[in-house]
Amino acid sequence: MKSYRQEKSARIALAIGASAIALGIGAPAFAQDEGADTANAPGNNVIIVTAQFREQNIQDTPLAITAITADAIEAKSQTNLAQVADTAPNVAIRPQGASFGPSVTASIRGVGQNDFNPAYEPGVGIYIDDVYYPQLTGAIFDLLDVERVEILRGPQGTLTGRNSAGGAIKFYSKKPNGDGSGFLEASYGSRDRISLRGAADFGITDTLAMRVSGVFKEQDGYVDRIDYGCENPTSGIPATTSGNCVLSKLGGVGYEALRGILAWTPTDRIDLTISADYVKDERTIAGEVLLRTGPVWNPSTAVNGVTLSDDFVCGKYCNYSTTGQPGVTADFIFAPGSVLEPTSGTDRSKYKGWGVSANLSIELADWIQLTSITGYREFDTEFYTDDDLTPINTNFGRNFLANESFSQELRLNMEPADGVNITLGGYYFEQDSVYDSFQDIRYVPVFPLQFRQPDPTSADAYALFGNLSWELTDALTLNAGLRYTDESKQQTYYRYNLDGVTINPWLDLIGAVYGEGYSGPDTLDVNGNGDTTDIVTALSGLTAKYSADRLDYRVALDYRWSDSFLTYVSVATGFKGGGSNPRPFNPGQVISFQPEKVTAYEIGFKSDFANNRVRLNAAAFLNDYTDLQVPVLACPDSPCAARLNAGDVEVYGFELELTAEPVDGFNLDASLSYIDQSIDADSLDPSAAVPPFGNNPAGVDPGDPPNVPKWKFNVGAQYRAELGNGAGTITPRLDLYHQAKQYSGPDTSGATRGRTFLPSFTTLNGRITWSNADEDLDISLEVTNITDEYYYLSRFNLLGAGAGFDKALPARPREWAVSVKKRF
Template identity: 75%
Template sequence: MTAAMPALAQDTEGAQKDDGNIIIVTAQFREQNIQDTPLAITAVTADMIEAKSQTNLAQVADAAPNVAIRPQGASFGPSVTASIRGVGQNDFNPAFEPGVGIYIDDVYYPQLTGAIFDLLDVERVEILRGPQGTLTGRNSAGGAIKFYSRKPTGDNTGFLEATYGSRNRIGLRGAADFGFTDNLFMRVSGVFKEQDGYVDRIDYGCAFPNSGIPSTNSGAADCVLSELGGTGYQAVRGILRWEPSDRFEATLSADYVKDDRTIAGEVLLNTGPVPAPNTAVNGVELSNQFICGPFCNYATTGQPAITWQPALNVAPPGNPPFYIDPLGAAGTPLAATSGNDRSIYEGWGVSLNMVLDISDNVQLTSITGYREFDTEFYTDDDLTPINTNFGRNFLSNESFSQELRLNIEPADGINITVGGYYFEQDSVYDSFQDIRYVSVFPLQFRQPDPTAAEAIAVFGNIGWELTDRLTVNAGVRYTDESKDQTYFRLNLDGTINPFLDPLGAINGAGTPGALTGNTASYSADKLDYRVAVDYRWSDALLTYISVSTGFKGGGSNPRPFNAAQLIPFNPEKVTAFEAGFKSDFADNRVRLNGAVFMNDYTDLQIPVSACPTAPCAARLNAGDAEVWGIELEFVAEPVDGLNIDAAVSYIDQELKTSSLNPAATNPSVEISPGVFGTNPAGVVPTDPPAVPQWKFNAGIQYKADLGGSGSITPRLDLAYQDKQYTGPTTLNGVRTLNFMPSFTTLNGRLTWRNANEDLSVSLEVTNITDEYYFLSRFNLLGAGAGFDKALPAAPREWALTVRKDF
């Protein structure tokens, strides 16, 4: 159901037809009224995005039931976590698949890095909830999110928009639409955003000169080194549209994005024991004395050179302590690590969409896309001057996709789509890790690991109106995919690290049993299907039932510290059952849509933060699960000018036990053939879902006509999110469940428009109540890293925006 308010929807091409109460979507390969589509869809138009002061994808997702897209903390760079109905991904590594498909003008965006998209000149955003295995393909097990840009029309229009606000916020937006000829049009749009951060990075030695921690000599009177969580975003897009005849249309799009800012501003919540002597600074160890406050931390940008020592063990009474050093690594020199507190993303893409009407009943569509990006970020995970670990991360990615669709209407009421899809991706995650909290052996290494992926699919879908009230939609998609990841564990001089890869160091890269130079290969094929039946009881009410499948691809552990940690994981598969209704009543002034669903998962993928003999960040297939939930969306215009919208959702799950031992607090699982180890994720069947169980949002606005002076529109938006489970921590045999607390936010906007509605001035205030809440949490206490940290949302902000339409 749409979250857009009918009175605000304007007559933009492809988004509205006939009147503002109708929104056209293309979820089933053809244009349909959203109220005639047997899917749970939230479609948000450009006007609603502006009314809610939304500027990026995460803010749009906040208004959709059972959808969560959040920016990640500094350890994961410029990436997001994305989930729909409890299915998604929280790790940017290209070896993992997202679980939520993201599409820009029908071109698949394959990574979570850079996916906090700015809503630059969009026509609408469609959020499809539930598996989209047949309609959008692989990695849409939770659902899919689709951006549609405004197409050029050649009407010589445009707009300019300027914003100034809290923390020196500066924003500029603009677009121009013009025609070269009567059949060749172009639209150019751009955005520039800057804002200071809201989390202070403080020089601890400067703030506490008697602590024993040396100062970095910042020169700042307040000891603030930088402000984290800032904004530095710029993007430009050009779209060229050619219509040489009424039967052929070609649209060429190109865009460029540069995101250069300080890293995410995290705060330290808790610390734990770090059993390694290599982390202390002048005898000062990691402790809660480094918890700074709600909006500050003591992160550094490097670690000094040291001589590595193993953990000190306590001997029996009367004997001196001794070191545990089975590998004889004591005395190994570790180089100094240096970096900065910046996060940089640079990407560009080009796509070509061609539509040919072969006849009145046959249409061929070709969608070609190419995209690449490079990102660079640095992270001091513990947020303190204590030297537990520091990372320098570089990720490059390029992808190409080609899709062909043939739409056929052989008779009235029958719509058939058949097609094929090809996708390939190459990425290199090149990081240097300096991890000093591990006491068994030194962990200072470089891992320039390339990953190559490929997928081929064929699909078909039919919509058949059996009667003027009863419609059946059915589809299938066959996908064959593969992925190869090659591993390297090197010293800074390019030689093979002997502690991580002893066989490789002795016998050379690529030898049997070595980690360096060896490739983990994954391949799988899957047949997905979908059947939906809907019945229109009247013009005011449609009901539907559906069953659909989807999957998220498998692979191999991308972060092994030795060859024993090459842990494969299988695809995660889901079969979903859904029943819903879509209704319009009170002379189309009220819209109420709802759905209930049950998702049956096989080989559920869960994250693991430790593996045999060392930490890691792997995935395990934890078994099967059932997830069920309810969603309701409401839109009303009780009187002209007054608009109300609301959405509420609930979700729950039950984990099954095909590969976990339900009686164990820390289950033992087979993590690779013949290799058993403890699963530190500690997943048990009673664990709650890793998404908010309850979610609610509501908005209200009234457009007051001021006659010749224009109009004024006040708006308020309220959002509530239940506490969110972020996983367990097991310390000293005690298992603790971690949560991010629930929160409620209130946003407001006051907009004046002139009588011609081509000039507007808006004052917005976000987080009016100054609620303190978290967007993400990262707890590595159970892995021995000694920290538990979180990313707080920004405090209350205001902004003034002036917009002129031409």
């Protein structure tokens, strides 16, 4: 019989041998969590997270992480992902304007993505119960029955893999326990806001439980869409209605979601959770406002001689957008007298999505556990855009996007000895998308651009990972991991006329003459240069392919000076995938771009003091980016919206988070963050760009980091007061949020290059809640944006491309709501 020492040595040898076989390719760290068993003890202030794929006290996790519990989410009147992100330092999740449909811009520490096109990859990984959500479309999730939200800042290349260069956001649903509990909540508020929420948890057998939850929300919009001709009858613009000139209210809410989770525990070593959800989001489009206009190169966009001008700047909460463009005969430089077909749509946005997942955990032995996570999700969306927000006929679009994805992850978690934890695993992901865009672009003066582009994009990736966490001493822990990722993507282009059948010769002359998918000699001399041997390629049927592999690593040391003070230092890498330009107007604009890579250095501490009544965490970081992906608005021969690898950037900053309960019942939370960047001018190599871009092609700006403000802070306070005599409690709460001005992109509309910003703002939210003595009934009054601050969530400037507009999405004005919640 083996001795304990021999058995322990054999386990270590087996685990290290398995690591060597897997080439040490790794991910999640395992740190000891001696405090987990007392997580719910009074006064311990313990929050359990799974950021490193195991249960850990957040104060034992050597990562910059914000964890928001369900109670905190409710207390702050937060209902969606964007509101939660406001409380996390150096994190920005914002809804996009109408031109980008029901999507978000997501950024952590200045790294992210603002274009929903499936050809691009997000820089922030979003996960629902450990299943990756691959797109920005539909990502403004409602916080339906969540247990907590974890926001991991900094690259998570070894922990969550690709497209988490900025960080990761993870939602965790409340799991069934079969105790018969549940709740119902109803709300009514501003602009006929109606909200219903509920959940029920029940046992089916001794080993099988189920939890069902749902939400229904409706609210009128806050931006008036006005008939310009009706409001200005002498303008020369024809009216489309009479009487009330307000055609609709934009920025409305129409959200429904349902989720079911089934938990089966046949033995104490097997745990299976199956979940399914359905979301329907149908509403008026985002309510944007026009800020300013500029020259439009094509005079044929005018309506009855009225051209685009600042006369169409409506005001704070209104615009003059239309739902289509009429058929006309227009003059273009190369196509005078062109007949343009009428195009039409609606002012509504539609999104439907559903998903299923299975999480199976098997404890193979006391020291080894196998976990399998399988997920499938699909969605489709439809939205229409009148980009200039006026009746002038510059452009109009109809957009349809369908996406489906599948992922499978296996993890083997081992604890062969005290203080030694090893994880090995593999991951596979695939997705297919079709972005069917129907565009009527009239501001370009060269030739007519009415076309349909039903472009399919497919992508897949696999990874092998492993991680070793080793307590070198009682106080010092080493985490070291590697992850190997291999990914590929391909996109096929089609440029049809509006009939969706014939090829548009203005965008794809070779395809129109020789047929879809042609690549060969120009025997008919379509180029007109007298050479019939030139090799030419049709844009329609052309497939752009991308592939790359990547080895990411993470090394971290943390030292616990005492039970209440931990310091850590880490270096980690990550990347955002590459691809090809999804919006070419000719084969020459099929421009590829490579992955954006980051190496991040971080130092921080986590502390609890004053008998665990005060918690202060801090982190400072330096992110070294190479091959930064940046957008350009001009390509050879005509406008486009491509990506290029434009240089190297260093992003640096710091973050502070504070929570405190100085006296019983009084809670305080706050955060502060700062971020800045510097650009290596020598890295802006003009040879890396497509002529005629030259040096600094897209306007990489040394002054301000994109997608996130330099300074950001929030402070929240609440006090729970006992009313006495069995009358229950009353809890007032206030939350103050400030954001400095935020760089939103270059401004190339003038003679010299400038910059555009989202102005700084400060908002104040309030909530007061009465709870009965049994704590099963709450009545709350909430007011958001108490001071009625006017500010912008996003901005879209296409003046430099000749489209003639600079517009923004204003945030919601002051709103109130009354809620009643009953627990059972």
